[in-house]
Amino acid sequence: MVRINRIVVLLAVALGMSLPLAAQQLRVDCAKRVYALPGRPFMQKFKVYPLQASVEAKGLPEGLRWNEERRLIEGSVASEGSYAYYVCSQWGDSARCDTISLLVSGSLPQPTPFMGLLTWNIFEKEISDARMRQLADAMADLGLAKAGYRYLCLDDCWAAPDRNADGRLMYDAAKFPEGLNALANYIHKRGLCFGVYSDAGSRTCSGHQPGSLGSEMQDAQSFAEWGFDLLKYDYCNNPGTEREDAVASYSAMGQALGKYAKPGFIYYLCEWGNRQPWLWGAETGGTCWRSTPDTRDCWENPTYKGGLYDNILAMKDLWPYCGVNRFNDADMMMCGLHGSGKSSNAGTDGKGMTFRESQTQMILWCMWSSPLTLCFDITTLYDGRSRCGSGVRNPYYEDDLALITNPELIAIDQDPLGMAAEPVVFDSSQLVLMKDLSDGGFAVSITNLQEGNQEMKLPLSILPAMQPGVRYRCVDLLSGDEDLGVEKSRDTFVADLPSHATLVWRFWKM
Ligand code: GLA
Numbered sequence: 164m165v166r167i168n169r170i171v172v173l174l175a176v177a178l179g180m181s182l183p184l185a186a187q188q189l190r191v192d193c194a195k196r197v198y199a200l201p202g203r204p205f206m207q208k209f210k211v212y213p214l215q216a217s218v219e220a221k222g223l224p225e226g227l228r229w230n231e232e233r234r235l236i237e238g239s240v241a242s243e244g245s246y247a248y249y250v251c252s253q254w255g256d257s258a259r260c261d262t263i264s265l266l267v268s269g270s271l272p273q274p275t276p277f278m279g280l281l282t283w284n285i286f287e288k289e290i291s292d293a294r295m296r297q298l299a300d301a302m303a304d305l306g307l308a309k310a311g312y313r314y315l316c317l318d319d320c321w322a323a324p325d326r327n328a329d330g331r332l333m334y335d336a337a338k339f340p341e342g343l344n345a346l347a348n349y350i351h352k353r354g355l356c357f358g359v360y361s362d363a364g365s366r367t368c369s370g371h372q373p374g375s376l377g378s379e380m381q382d383a384q385s386f387a388e389w390g391f392d393l394l395k396y397d398y399c400n401n402p403g404t405e406r407e408d409a410v411a412s413y414s415a416m417g418q419a420l421g422k423y424a425k426p427g428f429i430y431y432l433c434e435w436g437n438r439q440p441w442l443w444g445a446e447t448g449g450t451c452w453r454s455t456p457d458t459r460d461c462w463e464n465p466t467y468k469g470g471l472y473d474n475i476l477a478m479k480d481l482w483p484y485c486g487v488n489r490f491n492d493a494d495m496m497m498c499g500l501h502g503s504g505k506s507s508n509a510g511t512d513g514k515g516m517t518f519r520e521s522q523t524q525m526i527l528w529c530m531w532s533s534p535l536t537l538c539f540d541i542t543t544l545y546d547g548r549s550r551c552g553s554g555v556r557n558p559y560y561e562d563d564l565a566l567i568t569n570p571e572l573i574a575i576d577q578d579p580l581g582m583a584a585e586p587v588v589f590d591s592s593q594l595v596l597m598k599d600l601s602d603g604g605f606a607v608s609i610t611n612l613q614e615g616n617q618e619m620k621l622p623l624s625i626l627p628a629m630q631p632g633v634r635y636r637c638v639d640l641l642s643g644d645e646d647l648g649v650e651k652s653r654d655t656f657v658a659d660l661p662s663h664a665t666l667v668w669r670f671w672k673m
Contacts, residue, residue, distance in 0.1 A: 187212060187213040187254075188212070188257070189211075189212070189213075189216055189252060189253070189254040189255075189257040189258075189259060190211070190212040191209055191210070191211050191212075191218065191250060191252050191259065191261055192209065192210040192211075192212075192480075192483040192484070193207065193208070193209045193210070193250060193261065193263070193483045193484070194207070194263070194441075194445070194483065194484045194485075194486055194489060195261065195262070195263055195264065195446075196263075196264050196266075196445045196446060196489070197263060197264070197265050197266075197486050197487070197489070198265070198266050198267075198268070198271055198274075198486065198487045198488035198489060199239070199240055199265060199266075199267045199487055200267070200268070200269060200271065200274055200487065200579070201240065201241060201242060201243050201267050201268070201269055202239055202240075202241050203239055203487075203579055203601075204237075204238075204239050204579060204580050204601040205227065205236070205237065205238060205239055205240065205487070205580070206235060206236065206237045206486075206580050206582055206599055207235060207236040207263070207486060208235045208482065208483050208582065208585070208599075209234060209235065209250060209483055210480075210482075210483045211234065211252055213254060215254070216252050216253060216254035217252060217253045217254070218234055218250065218251070218252040218253075219231075219250070219251055219252075220236050220248055220249065220250050220251075221248065221249045221250075221251055221260075222247070222248045222249050223236065223238075223248045224240050224246040224248065224265065225240070225241075226238045226239050226240045226241055227239075227240060227248075233627055233628075236248075240265070240267045242267065243267050243268050243269060244266075244267055245264065245265070245266055245267075246264070246265040246266075246267065247262055247263065247264050247265070248262075248263050248265065249261065249262055249263070250263060270426055270427065271450075271487065271488040272426075272427050272428060272429050272430075272450050272488065273429055273450035273451060273488050273490065274487050274488055274579065274581070275487075275532075275576075275577040275578070275579060275581060276451065276490045276492075276532050276533060276534040276535065276576060276577070276581075277313075277314050277393065277429055277431075277451070277534045278310075278311040278312045278313060278314065278534065278535040278536070278573075278576075278577075279312050279313060279314025279315060279316055279356070279358065279393075279534075279535075279536055279537070280298060280302065280307075280312060280314070280315055280316065280536065280537045280538065280541065281316045281318050281358075281395070281495055281536050281537075281538050282294075282295075282298075282316065282317055282318045282538075283318035283319060283495070283506065283538060284495060284500065284504040284505055284506055284507040284538035284539070285500070285503070285504055285505065285538055285539050285540050286318075286540075286551070287318075287319070287320060287369070287505050287506070288319075288320035288369065288371060290317060290318075290320060290321055290338060291338045291339070292338065292339045292340060292341055292345075292346050294551045294552075295315065295317070295346055295349075295350070296346070296349055297542050297550050297551050298315055298541060298542065298551065299315055299349060299350045299353045299355055300353065300542075301541045301542045301544065301545065301550075302315060302353070302355055302541065303353040303354060303355065304545075305541065305544050305545070305564065306568060307537075307541065307567075307568065308353070308354055308355055310567070310568040310570070310573060311535070311573055311577060312535070312537060312567075313354070313355050313356050314355070314356045314357075314358050314392070314393055314429075314536075315350055315355050315356070315357060315358065316357075316358025316359065316360065316393060316395060316536075317357075317358065317359050317360055318360045318395070319360050319362075319367045319368060319369045319371060319372070319397075320335075320367075320369055320371045320372065321334060321335060321338065321339070321359070321360070321372070322334055322335060322371075322372035322373070323335050323336070323372065324371065324372060324373075325373065326373055326378070330378060330381060331381060331385065332361075332372075332373060332375070332378070332381070332382050332385055334389075343389040343390070344388075344389055344390055347389060347390030347391065348390070351390070356392035356393060357390060357391050357392055357393075358391060358392065358393035358394070358395060358429075358431075359386055359389070359391045359393070359394055359395070360394070360395045360396075360397065361374060361375045361382060361386075361394060361395075361396055361397070361416075362374035362375060362376075362396065362397040362398065362399055362400065362401075363375065363376055363396055363397065363398050363401050363409070363412040363413060363416065364376050364397075364398065364399050364400030364401035364402075364412075365400045365401075365402075366399070366400045367397060367399060367400075368397050368399035368400075370400075374397075374399070374400055374401075375396075375416060376400075376401060376412060379415045379416045379418070379419040380419045380422070380423075382416075382419070383416065383419030383420050383422065383423040383424060384419075384423045386420075386423070386424065387423040387424050387425065387428075391428075392425070392427070392428060392429065393428065393429040393430075393431060394416070394420065394424075394428070394429070394430055394431060395431045395433050396413065396416055396430065396431065396432055396433055397433045397434075398412075398433065398434040398435070398437075405438070406438040406439070406443070409434055409438045409440070409443075410443050410446070410447060413432055413434070413440075413443075413444070413447035413448075413449065414446075414447040414448070416430070416447075416448075417430060417447040417448025417449065418448070420448060421448060429450055429451070430447075430448050430449045430450060431449065431450070431451050431452070431453075431492070431534075432444050432447070432449040432451070432452035432453065433452075433453045434452060434453060435453050435454075435455065435456050435457070436452075436453060436454040436455055436456070436477055440452035440453070440454070441454060441481055441484035441485075441491055442484070444489070445488075445489045450488050450489060450490070451489070451490040451491070451492045451534055452490075452491065452492060453492045453494055454477060454478060454481055454491040454492060454493065455468075455469065455473070455474050455477040455478065455492075455493050455494050456468040456469040456473070456477070456494075457469045457494060457506060457507075458471075458474060458493070458494040458495050458496070458497060458507065459497075459507055459508070459509060459510060459511055460497040460500050460501075460502055460504055460507045460508055460511055460515045460516055461510075461511040461512070461515070461516060462516065462520055462663055464509075464510045464511060465510070466509070466510035467509050467510040469494070470511075471497075471516065471520055471523060471524055471527075471663070472612070474493050474494070474524075474527075475527065475594060475610075475612075477493075478491060478493050478527075478531055478533075478583075479586050479589060479594075480586075481531075481583065482531075482582070482583040482584060482585040482586075484583075485531070485532055485581065485582060485583035486581045486582070487579070487580075487581035488581070489581075490532055490533065490534060490581070490583075491531065491532075491533065491583060492533055492534045493527070493528055493531060493533040494536070495507075495536045495537070495538040496521075496524050496525060496528060496535065496536065496537060496538070496567070497515065497516050497520075497521065497524060497538075498516075498521040498524060498525060498537070498539070498563055498566060498567055499521075499537060499539030499540075499541070499544075499560075499563045499567070500515055500516075500538065500539045501515040501560075502514050502515030503515070503539070503540075504538065504539070507538070517663065518560075518562060519661055519662070519663055519664040519665075520663050521563070521566060522566060522641070522664065522665060523610055523663055523664065523665040525566050525567060525569070525572055526572060526608050526610075526640075526665045526667045527596070527608065527610070527665070528576065529572045529573065529575040529576035529667075530575065530583070530584035530596045530598050530606065530608050530667070531583045531584055531596075532576060532578070532581055532582065532583050532598075533576070535567075535573070535576055537567060539563075544563075544564055569640070569641075571638075571640040571669070572640055572667070575598065575600070575606050575640070575667070575669065578598075578600045578601050579601045580599060580600055580601040582598055582599045582600075583598070584596035584597055584598035584606070584608070585597060585598075587607075587625055587626060587627070588625065591612065591613075592611070592612055592613050592617065593609060593610060593611060593612055593613075593617075593619060594608075594609070594610040594612055595607065595608070595609050595610075595621060595625070596608045596610075597626050597627065597628055599628050600669070602671065603671075603672060604635075604669060604670050604671040604672060605626070605628040605629070605669075605670050606640075606667060606668065606669045606670070607621070607626060607667070607668050607670065608665050608666065608667040608668075609621050609656075609658070609660070609665065609666050609667075610660075610663070610664070610665040611660040611661065611662060611663060611664050611665075612663070613662060614662050615662055616659060616660065616661050616662065617659070617660055617662075618657065618658070618659050618660075619657070619658050619659075619660050619666075620655055620656070620657050621655060621656040621657075621658075622654075622655040623649060623650070623651050623652075623653075623654045623655065623656070624651055624652055626651065628670075629651040629670065630651065630672070631650075631651045631652055632650075632651075632652075633650070633651070633672055633673075634647075634648045634649070634650055634672075634673045635648075635649050635650070635670045635671060635672055635673060636648075636649075636670070636671045636672075636673050637649050637668050637669070637670050637671075638668060638669050639666065639667070639668055640667045640668065640669055641666065641667065647673070648673065649670070656668075
């Protein structure tokens with residue numbers, strides 16, 4: 164990357180320009196239920212349509228203030244409690260006020276997005292007690308847990324095909340001969356958390372085991388007794404197709420978990436974004452929700468979606484709904500699979516993403532504050548040979564481990580402000596994202612969306628979080644290169660980027 168001075172701003176933010184202004188309806192995109200830790204930095208952002216509409220927050224609790232210039236709420240609230248405030252907007256004759264409820268609590272289940280491993284893409288139904296223990300060992304021994312990947316989650320196909328005579332969900336005793344409590348103990352002793360999967364329908368998505376529809380209380384009790392710390396709750400085979408149906412089913416499980424689950428239990432909705440769970444997921448008790456179709460190991464996937472570019476399209480406008488204890492999940496990262504996954508290969512050429520695409524995925528997931536979930540056989544990271552013995556040959560790349568444990572990137576994902584990056588530029592050739600951070604600084608990424616190399620230009624004047632007249636220290640988080648004294652009105656970053664590659668920088672005020 165080189166820095167050049169005094170470049171005219173060439174890039175425009177394309178927003179709301181297609182309709183005549185008078186015809187545009189007043190709309191405010193924002194989360195209605197937000198969370199904060201006491202005394203910790205808080206921010207809430209709004210997207211207002213049309214852009215020219217006025218907006219203002221009213222009745223803010225002590226410690227929070229309205230930032231008029233950036234049209235956001237910031238500050239911190241010292242005391243635990245439930246608060247309410249209003250966000251009022253006006254455009255022509257239309258006016259509206261939205262009520263926002265804020266819970267300030269020291270015991271939120273997910274103050275920052277969870278990180279872990281889901282067994283689905285690599286193992287599917289070949290999951291067992293032995294394999295889970297090997298994965299737990301690898302997570303602990305390889306430093307993944309230390310880097311933050313602490314949730315080891317059973318995905319589909321862990322249960323017996325039928326409930327027992329009492330209607331109780333049974334684990335598959337052939338796969339888990341010592342029982343789930345013994346496995347939970349093993350996983351907890353390794354300093355990890357244990358996740359489980361179920362479905363809000365009659366059967367799970369694989370069809371292999373019963374879903375929890377109508378058995379929510381009984382199943383939540385079982386999950387608690389077996390020692391789980393997280394539930395991923397899917398949405399296959401539910402008779403309801405509408406949003407209200409999903410809300411009812413997810414609320415039923417949310418209430419059951421409220422009754423039986425231990426404090427700090429994570430309720431992870433997996434509805435794939437079809438019914439906009441960012442609008443109602445928190446209200447059902449969830450603290451993160453899948454916002455995308457299943458990720459696939461490729462750039463674009465016209466058949467199943469879920470390619471990295473498909474995910475960019477699905478995630479790019481969801482930033483106003485992200486915050487502490489409420490995260491939009493972009494699904495499992497493909498890093499480490501190299502085409503060796505199962506469902507992750509559907510609709511792909513089987514070659515897997517390039518390493519540059521893996522880097523882009525990790526960076527974007529961190530910029531969006533998505534949960535970071537791995538789905539490759541991490542036991543191959545010991546020496547390139549799978550100890551999990553699934554026959555999966557999953558080549559060992561030092562670079563994969565370095566990428567997924569990169570502390571600078573993980574710090575962006577785990578930033579306590581919990582913001583998701585907003586697109587500053589998005590067109591057919593590039594994506595520029597900017598993410599506010601808890602220390603008053605921010606991160607910026609630039610992605611080459613084209614098939615070939617491209618010279619990319621980033622005039623710093625387009626970054627809303629950057630203050631004019633202030634000098635910043637800036638670090639390239641992949642190379643570690645540092646630049647001292649960059650300024651908003653003066654500097655432009657220029658870099659030649661290979662196809663689908665991303666650069667990311669962190670900025671601190673000097
Ligand atoms: C759905 C989910 C996946 C996985 C499978 C299991 O497709 O979106 O993440 O859990 O079900 O069958």
